[in-house]
Amino acid sequence: MSVEIANISASMDFVAEFCDVDAMGVVWHGNYVRYMEAARCRLFDKLGYGYLRMEQDGFAFPVIKMELKFVRSLRFSEKAVIEATLKSFRDIVTVEYCVKNSKGEIALKAQTQQVAVLWSTHQTLYQTPEVFQKLVDNLIEKQSA
Amino acid sequence: MSVEIANISASMDFVAEFCDVDAMGVVWHGNYVRYMEAARCRLFDKLGYGYLRMEQDGFAFPVIKMELKFVRSLRFSEKAVIEATLKSFRDIVTVEYCVKNSKGEIALKAQTQQVAVLWSTHQTLYQTPEVFQKLVDNLIEKQSA
Amino acid sequence: MSVEIANISASMDFVAEFCDVDAMGVVWHGNYVRYMEAARCRLFDKLGYGYLRMEQDGFAFPVIKMELKFVRSLRFSEKAVIEATLKSFRDIVTVEYCVKNSKGEIALKAQTQQVAVLWSTHQTLYQTPEVFQKLVDNLIEKQSA
Amino acid sequence: MSVEIANISASMDFVAEFCDVDAMGVVWHGNYVRYMEAARCRLFDKLGYGYLRMEQDGFAFPVIKMELKFVRSLRFSEKAVIEATLKSFRDIVTVEYCVKNSKGEIALKAQTQQVAVLWSTHQTLYQTPEVFQKLVDNLIEKQSA
Numbered sequence: 001m002s003v004e005i006a007n008i009s010a011s012m013d014f015v016a017e018f019c020d021v022d023a024m025g026v027v028w029h030g031n032y033v034r035y036m037e038a039a040r041c042r043l044f045d046k047l048g049y050g051y052l053r054m055e056q057d058g059f060a061f062p063v064i065k066m067e068l069k070f071v072r073s074l075r076f077s078e079k080a081v082i083e084a085t086l087k088s089f090r091d092i093v094t095v096e097y098c099v100k101n102s103k104g105e106i107a108l109k110a111q112t113q114q115v116a117v118l119w120s121t122h123q124t125l126y127q128t129p130e131v132f133q134k135l136v137d138n139l140i141e142k143q144s145a
Numbered sequence: 146m147s148v149e150i151a152n153i154s155a156s157m158d159f160v161a162e163f164c165d166v167d168a169m170g171v172v173w174h175g176n177y178v179r180y181m182e183a184a185r186c187r188l189f190d191k192l193g194y195g196y197l198r199m200e201q202d203g204f205a206f207p208v209i210k211m212e213l214k215f216v217r218s219l220r221f222s223e224k225a226v227i228e229a230t231l232k233s234f235r236d237i238v239t240v241e242y243c244v245k246n247s248k249g250e251i252a253l254k255a256q257t258q259q260v261a262v263l264w265s266t267h268q269t270l271y272q273t274p275e276v277f278q279k280l281v282d283n284l285i286e287k288q289s290a
Numbered sequence: 291m292s293v294e295i296a297n298i299s300a301s302m303d304f305v306a307e308f309c310d311v312d313a314m315g316v317v318w319h320g321n322y323v324r325y326m327e328a329a330r331c332r333l334f335d336k337l338g339y340g341y342l343r344m345e346q347d348g349f350a351f352p353v354i355k356m357e358l359k360f361v362r363s364l365r366f367s368e369k370a371v372i373e374a375t376l377k378s379f380r381d382i383v384t385v386e387y388c389v390k391n392s393k394g395e396i397a398l399k400a401q402t403q404q405v406a407v408l409w410s411t412h413q414t415l416y417q418t419p420e421v422f423q424k425l426v427d428n429l430i431e432k433q434s435a
Numbered sequence: 436m437s438v439e440i441a442n443i444s445a446s447m448d449f450v451a452e453f454c455d456v457d458a459m460g461v462v463w464h465g466n467y468v469r470y471m472e473a474a475r476c477r478l479f480d481k482l483g484y485g486y487l488r489m490e491q492d493g494f495a496f497p498v499i500k501m502e503l504k505f506v507r508s509l510r511f512s513e514k515a516v517i518e519a520t521l522k523s524f525r526d527i528v529t530v531e532y533c534v535k536n537s538k539g540e541i542a543l544k545a546q547t548q549q550v551a552v553l554w555s556t557h558q559t560l561y562q563t564p565e566v567f568q569k570l571v572d573n574l575i576e577k578q579s580a
Binding site for chain 4: 357
C-alpha cells in the first residue's frame with residue numbers, strides 16, 4: 001500500500017513585523033523562508049518528531065531544495081497565516097506551504113524537500129527513520145478513521 | 146533577432162559569518178537568499194541599471210519565483226564566492242546563481258525570476274523597460290565583439 | 291505637573307525559532323533587537339500611535355540609542371515573553387524591555403531611546419508630537435483613575 | 436603592570452545591502468549588531484584567537500552587554516567601514532566599534548562586553564583564558580616595540 005500523500009497540516013498566524021519589511025514597504029522575499037521553517041517546525045511537532053527529538057535520535061533533516069512563488073506581497077503590520085502540509089515522508093520529506101493574508105488571498109505558494117541525514121557520519125539516508133515513518137502512518141490512520 | 150540568453154555575470158566573495166550559521170554549524174539555508182540578492186545587485190549595477198536607477202525611473206523588479214538547490218553546506222568562517230548570471234531580460238528577468246566554496250565545490254545552485262512593475266500603479270509589465278533592454282543589448286554586443 | 295514616568299506596558303509571547311538560534315544552540319544575541327522592536331510596535335499600537343499613524347502624520351521615531359544586558363540565554367523552541375514599558379515620552383521616548391523564559395527567569399533587560407523626526411525635512415524635534423503626548427497623557431490618566 | 440587598554444583594532448568594509456535596509460530606506464538599526472560581530476571576528480582572528488580556536492580550547496565568549504549609539508543612518512548601497520578596537524581583555528573583553536560612511540562621517544558608536552565561559556560546564560570565568568591573555572600581551576608588545 002502506497003499512501004504517499006500524507007496531507008497532515010499545521011498552521012501558524014504571524015504579523016509582518018517592521019524588521020521583516022524592505023524599502024518597498026512589503027515583506028522582504030527572503031523572510032518567507034523563516035515563516036516556512038517556523039510552520040514546518042510546528043508540523044514536525046504535530047507529527048511527534050520535532051527537531052529536538054530528531055537530534056536525540058541522531059538525525060538531521062536538511063532542506064535540499066526549495067521553491068517559492070510570490071503571488072501577492074504583505075505590507076507592514078498585515079496579519080497572515082501560513083499552512084504547512086506534509087506531502088511525502090518515506091524517502092524525501094516534501095512539505096508544501098501556503099501563506100494567506102487576512103482577506104484569505106494567497107500571498108505565497110512554496111515547497112521544500114528534505115532528506116534524513118545520519119548526524120554522526122553526515123551520511124544521507126535513502127529512507128527517513130523508521131520511527132518517523134511509523135509516527136506519520138499512525139497519524140494518517142487516525143485522520144482517516 | 147532573439148538573443149534571449151544574455152550570459153552576463155557578476156560575482157561576489159563572501160564569508161560565512163557567525164550570525165549566518167545555524168545550530169548545525171552550517172549556513173542557515175534561508176541566508177542564501179541574502180547572498181543571491183547581493184550578487185544580483187552587483188549584476189544589475191554592471192548592467193547600468195541598479196536599484197536606485199530603477200526607482201528613479203519609477204520601476205521595481207520584484208522576485209516572483211525562486212528555486213534553490215542545496216548541494217553542500219558552508220561552515221562558519223568558510224570563504225565562498227557567488228556568481229549571478231543573467232539568463233533572460235525581455236519579459237521575465239531570469240538570473241541563475243552558483244555558490245562555490247574555497248575548494249571550488251558547488252554549494253548551491255539557484256534561480257530567480259523577476260518582472261518589472263510600474264511603481265506608481267503597482268501594475269505588472271509584460272516587458273521590461275526599453276532603456277533596460279537597450280543597456281543589456283549593448284553589453285551583449287560588446288561582449289561578443 | 292511632570293508625570294515623566296509613564297509605565298504603560300505591552301507584552302508579546304514568542305518562541306525561540308530555529309533560525310533565531312546560533313551555533314551555540316541559543317538565541318543569537320542580535321535577534322533580541324527584533325523581539326524588542328516587535329514589542330515596541332505593540333506598545334505604540336496600545337498608545338494609539340502605531341508606525342502607520344506616525345507615517346501619516348509625517349513623523350518617524352528612529353532609535354538613537356540602545357542598551358542590552360544578556361542575563362540568561364534562550365534555547366531553541368523555548369517559550370518566552372517580552373514586556374515593553376514606556377518610561378518617558380515628551381522629549382525622548384524611552385522604552386524598557388524585559389524578556390523572561392517560561393520559568394519566569396529574566397533572560398534580557400534592555401532599553402531604547404528614540405527621538406521624533408520630521409519626515410519631510412529629516413529634522414530632529416526636541417519634543418515628540420503634541421498629538422502623541424496627548425494620547426499618552428490620556429492613557430496615564432485612565433490607568434490612574 | 437596593568438596594560439588594560441589594548442587598542443588593537445581590525446576593520447572591515449561593507450555595503451548597505453538591500454535586505455539590510457528598512458521601510459525608511461536606511462539600514463535597519465538591528466543590523467549593526469551583525470556588522471559589529473563580523474568586525475569582532477576579524478579582531479579575534481588578528482589576536483590569533485578566533486571562534487574556532489575558542490571552541491577547540493573549550494571556551495565561548497558570549498556577549499553579556501552591548502550599547503549602541505546611532506549617529507547617522509546609512510542608505511541602501513552606501514559603502515561603509517566598521518572598526519573594532521579591543522579595550523580590555525583580562526576579566527571582561529571590551530570591544531569598541533565605530534562605523535563610518537564613505538565620507539568618513541560617524542554613523543555608529545558602540546561597545547560590547549564579553550566574558551569567557553567554560554563550554555563543558557557553562558560556568559562563567561572571572562578571567563579570560565591564559566593563552567588568550569598571552570596572545571594579546573604579545574601583540575601589544577609588538578605594537579609598542
